[in-house]
Amino acid sequence: MSKITVIGAGNVGATCADVMISRELADEVVLLDIKEGIAEGKAMDIMQTAALREFNTRICGVTNDYTATANSDLVVITSGIPRKPGMTREDLIGTNANIVKSVTDNILQYSPEAIIVVISNPMDTMTHLVLKACKLQANRVIGMGGALDSSRFKYYLSKALNVPASEINGFVIGGHGDTTMIPLIRFATYNGIPVSELLSKEAQDKVVADTMVGGATLTKLLGTSAWYAPGAACASLVESVMRDQKRVLPCSVALNGEYGQKDIAIGVPVVLGKSGVEKIVEYKLDGTEQAAFAKSAEAVRGMNNVLSDMKVI
Numbered sequence: 001m002s003k004i005t006v007i008g009a010g011n012v013g014a015t016c017a018d019v020m021i022s023r024e025l026a027d028e029v030v031l032l033d034i035k036e037g038i039a040e041g042k043a044m045d046i047m048q049t050a051a052l053r054e055f056n057t058r059i060c061g062v063t064n065d066y067t068a069t070a071n072s073d074l075v076v077i078t079s080g081i082p083r084k085p086g087m088t089r090e091d092l093i094g095t096n097a098n099i100v101k102s103v104t105d106n107i108l109q110y111s112p113e114a115i116i117v118v119i120s121n122p123m124d125t126m127t128h129l130v131l132k133a134c135k136l137q138a139n140r141v142i143g144m145g146g147a148l149d150s151s152r153f154k155y156y157l158s159k160a161l162n163v164p165a166s167e168i169n170g171f172v173i174g175g176h177g178d179t180t181m182i183p184l185i186r187f188a189t190y191n192g193i194p195v196s197e198l199l200s201k202e203a204q205d206k207v208v209a210d211t212m213v214g215g216a217t218l219t220k221l222l223g224t225s226a227w228y229a230p231g232a233a234c235a236s237l238v239e240s241v242m243r244d245q246k247r248v249l250p251c252s253v254a255l256n257g258e259y260g261q262k263d264i265a266i267g268v269p270v271v272l273g274k275s276g277v278e279k280i281v282e283y284k285l286d287g288t289e290q291a292a293f294a295k296s297a298e299a300v301r302g303m304n305n306v307l308s309d310m311k312v313i
Contacts, residue, residue: 002026005069007103008078009033014042015231016076021057025242029059036063070110076234079103080120082225092121097312100126104134115276118143119234123176125303127252127265132313139276143252145176146267148233150250152214153183156207160199167191171250173267174296182292183211240272253277261297
């Protein structure tokens with residue numbers, strides 16, 4: 001019996017659970033929240049679509065009862081306060097660090113072997129926190145941000161090219177932040193054709209700029225963080241793990257010399273399979289890209305230092 005737990009039944013957590021259930025990625029999904037009735041209500045609402053969408057996965061909702069999460073194969077952490085207009089992901093670190101640390105401790109009490117997927121912001125720093133505070137193996141902790149940023153990158157490329165996003169290959173590395181992410185347009189292709197051959201330099205630069213503020217653009221429009229794309233992005237990487245698909249997806253993972261960095265969790269392409277992170281894929285970056293990656297890592301380290309100041313790691 002396979003089992004997935006989603007911590008946090010807000011918009012992102014509930015959307016992630018809904019997509020995973022529709023794809024039947026596990027026999028059972030547990031949705032947990034600290035607010036009374038929210039997880040139970042959303043789980044019931046989702047289950048009432050089972051006959052309409054013809055899925056057999058069971059979902060249950062619980063209020064702060066971690067015993068219900070026992071023996072989970074994989075746990076998704078969405079807990080924390082969402083962004084509001086004008087806030088950066090970095091503004092959330094003080095509040096969300098303590099929440100994520102507490103949640104992870106509770107998870108590991110009942111599912112000590114679980115693979116953990118982190119969505120909570122600032123995502124790279126929260127991934128680093130889970131790795132360091134809980135002393136977990138690097139392959140078991142995955143930050144979701146790169147998968148989301150890459151999906152947004154493909155969306156903006158599809159708009160610029162007027163083609164389906166599903167026919168575009170492209171990925172984003174670096175930190176999951178408006179100024180730290182690096183959309184690698186040099187590697188982006190449409191059906192094998194480099195987009196650099198199809199778009200002007202000006203159009204390419206606009207795609208990159210729009211991608212980098214993709215989250216902030218939605219926060220301004222919605223009044224809070226987005227949820228459909230983050231939930232689906234998380235479900236896509238969970239699917240690669242649960243079905244041992246060995247897909248290459250950009251995720252925030254611990255580096256040990258790859259891309260010239262150590263002791264940091266940051267977005268790079270990885271192979272995801274049943275054991276979690278099975279391989280880090282090293283693309284040959286040019287000088288400009290490598291310098292941008294080093295600058296991004298420096299910014300992420302600056303946020304990570306706050307965790308030391310808070311004495312949570």
